Amino acid sequence: MARKRILLSTRSTVIVLLVIIFLHFTSLSAAESEADVLIKFKDSLKNNGALSNWDNRKPPCNGDHENWVGIFCEEGFVWGLQLQNMGLSGPIDLDSLAKLTHLRTMSFMYNNFDGPLPDLALLTGLKTVYLSHNKFSGEIPPETFAGMAGLKKLHLANNKFSGQIPTSLPDLPKLMELMLDNNEFEGEIPQFPPDRIKRFNVSHNKLVGEIPFAFSNFSASVFDGNADLCGAPLKSCTTPNKLSAGTIVPVSILVAATLVALVVVVVILHRRKQAPQGPEGAAAASASVTAPADKKALLELDKMEQGRAAPAATSRAVTPPSAPPEKTHQSKKSEPNVKITFLKEDRDKFDMSDLLRASAEVLGSGVFGSTYKAALGDGQQMVVKRFKHMNNVNREEFHEHMRRLGRLSHPNLLPIVGFYYRKEEKLLVADFVENGSLAVQLHGNRSRGRPCPNWATRLKIIKGVAKGLLYLCNELPSLTAPNGHLKSSNVLLDRSYNAVLTDYGLVPVVNQEHAQEHMICYKSPEYKQSGRITKKTDVWTLGILILEVLTGRFPSNFLQQGRSNDTDMAAWVESVIKDEASNVEVFDVNMERAKNCESEMMKLLKIGLECCQADIDSRPDIKEALEKIQEVKEEAS
Structure with a gap:
């Protein structure tokens, strides 16, 4: 009997081990299959150069760490694709993506995809879909979104969709955001359950009829550009009945009386305003003017x-x-x-x-x-x-x-x-951070007559910036521009004048229109030429920063909004160093220099020019740029 129990126990242990081994190899094959799926998906796309690091030799995910650009990972699985502003086109192979069982979010905004909307119902697990700012067109079948019970956000704005808004959308129990503006949708807006949709826009379409009650409290601007829409928050859909003669007379009298009363009130207030102030009134007026x-x-x-x-x-x-803030209409005690x-x-x-x-x-x-x-x-x-x-x-x-x-x-x-x-x-x-920003040290100190950083300090700062950039690129591979906003005012200096980067990694959370207007990565030559940024855009910003640090000149084109093409700092530097007869000093005259440092300064200057080449292929990547910068010394040996 005891022997039988031992056999049963041994058999149970073996079964448990076999199950563990099976699950282990299942997870490995799942990781491998995700890489295969994504490579197949990539191959179906046109202009897929931005996905060049999608490579079968390494998995897309390592735990929560993303190895491939445009990928979001969670516990070793791909749960998101963010392939925005990459110039992609061609068919979106959802049959392949349907094999990514953990995929929950998908964003292909600001690309060149066209044709009909892909069959999103193949991806029933999706929570968010962002397809705005492409060239999709045609009608969307009514049942397209049936079965997508987890869908929370659907962004289809700035395309060329036509026909009626799909009637399967109101049936989605978790849908909170629906952005359909700047398309060619027609017909009536479907009836949605009240209080479910939190963000909504159907402006600039061809919609008609009465706005559903669920959207009556939204801003009128989300319905702009639809001439035949009516109902709250727009004008009423019904035309008022004509008043009878018996009604017009008393209404006219009431209106006239109201106008007379308003005139009297205005006259009284005007006289009070002109009346001389007593001591208390004068003191109150003085206090309101001089309040700190x-x-x-x-x-x-x-x-x-x-x-x-x-x-x-x-x-x-x-x-x-130390006294509490002034009282407001809202009680501070009632606030959490x-x-x-x-x-x-x-x-x-x-x-x-x-x-x-x-x-x-x-x-x-x-x-x-x-x-x-x-x-x-x-x-x-x-x-x-x-x-x-x-x-x-x-x-x-x-x-x-x-x-x-x-x-x-x-x-x-x-x-x-x-x-x-x-x-x-x-x-x-x-x-x-104690010593403020690099911008203040370079430009503010000069204007206040204070000493500017010397050559050794500036070299140390640039090396620190490059190290920080390489780290960001390694740790945030899913971001096209891991820094995105590198400029001298976003480089802080600690007590020892070590460079500390701030305002990094914010491109995904800044409103797209504001980012394109103001963030430094969108001032790059590639964005001006093709409307997209690349993995080497941060290298371009590093090059411009190097030139600013060495010349002491602020890159004035950064002050311009949008795609302004103001004076190009790199072009100015190149023109100065090429003109041997020129007596223009390219380096900052306020920079204290060590002996025998001119050749090293020129070496760093040329690295900066190489980093901000307009031709992306001519630029080094950030790792190569750092290696070259590390070779620059304070003095020539």
């Missing part, structure tokens, strides 16, 4: 916490008194304490109320919003940056992207300590 503005910065944060629009801050030093989401577990925690009590200073205002320095009671000095152009990303996506950035750790990156999410505005919290 020293609480503006933190009042802005306070208003943000309360959900009100905040004015632009203008004060330089902000030190709120707003918590900041921390990304670093080893940090002392604080919340919005701590920031509001802190003494603060406005550091500046840029294209994203204002930046404040807050000195907390425990001695911590934090920088709080407001972002006003991230309202197209939802809470879940923003939290996920911030967690991804929060996992980054490198000596040349300023870590994001925490963040606060609100639909209209976001706050990012980081440590204060």
Whole structure:
């Protein structure tokens, strides 16, 4: 009997081991099959050069780390594709993508896909679909979205879709965003359940009829460009009945009486305004004119916490008194304490109320919003940056992207300590860096008569910037431009003048139209020429930064919005160094130089020119650029 039990126990153990081995090899084959699926999908696309690192020799995912560009990973599986602005075209092979069982989000925006909408119902697990800004056309069959019970967001704007809005959309139980603007949809808007859709736009189509009740509280602008739509929030669909003569007379009398009363009220108010003020009135007027503005910065944060629009801050030093803020119409006691989401577990925690009590200073205002320095009671000095152009990303996506950035750790990156999410505005919290920005050291010091960084310091800064860029490229391979906004004001300097990058990795969460207007990666030659950025765009921004650091000249084209083609710094530098007869000094005359450093300075200058070549193929990648920069010495040997 005992022998029989041992045999049964042994047999059970063997079965368990076999199951474990089977599951292990199943997971391995799944990872391998994902690579095969994606390679097949890539091969079906045209102009797929942006996907050049999709290679079977390494899996697309390594845990939560993405090895391939445009891929989002979770627990070793591909859960998202973000192939935006890559110049892709051709058919979208959804039959292949349907084999990616963990795929939940898909974005092919700002490409050149055309023809009818692919059969999205093949991907029943999708939660978000972004196909805006392509060239899709034709009618979408009514039943196209049947069975996509998990779909939350559908963006089809700026295409050429026609016919009626599919009637299968209102049946999707989780659909929250539907963007169909700038197409050629016609007919009536289907009836949707009330309070389900949170974001909606059908402007500039050919829709007719009465707007469903579910959308009656939306802004009228989301229905612009549809001349035959009516109902709230637009004009009423019914024409008022003509008034009878018996009704017109009393109504006319009532209107006339109302107008007379309004005139009397205006006259009385005008006389009161002109009356001389007593002592109390004069004092009140004086107080309103001379009221100090020293609480503006933190009042802005306070208003943000309360959900009100905040004015632009203008004060330089902000030190709120110990007394509580002025009372508002909204009771502060009834408001919950707003918590900041921390990304670093080893940090002392604080919340919005701590920031509001802190003494603060406005550091500046840029294209994203204002930046404040807050000195907390425990001695911590934090920088709080407001972002006003991230309202197209939802809470879940923003939290996920911030967690991804929060996992980054490198000596040349300023870590994001925490963040606060609100639909209209976001706050990012980081440590204060003592020596300010490289832009201030290069340009501000000169204007104030202070010493500028010497050659050795500038070389050290450039080496640090390049190391930070390489780290970002390795850790964020799914981002086309892992930094995206490299400029001298986003390079901070610590006590030892080590370079620390800030405002990196934000391209995916900044509103696309604002990013294209202001972010540095969109000032590159490739974006001006083809409307797309590449993996070497950050290398171009590094090249421009090198030229700025060495010449002391600010790249004036960065001040221009959109695709302006202002004076090209690289072209100016090349013209100076090629003209041997020119007596123009290419290097910053305010830069203190070591002996025998001219050849090394020229070596770095030429690396900068190589990095910002207009021809992408002529540029080095970031790894090669760093290797060349590392070879530059303070003095020639």
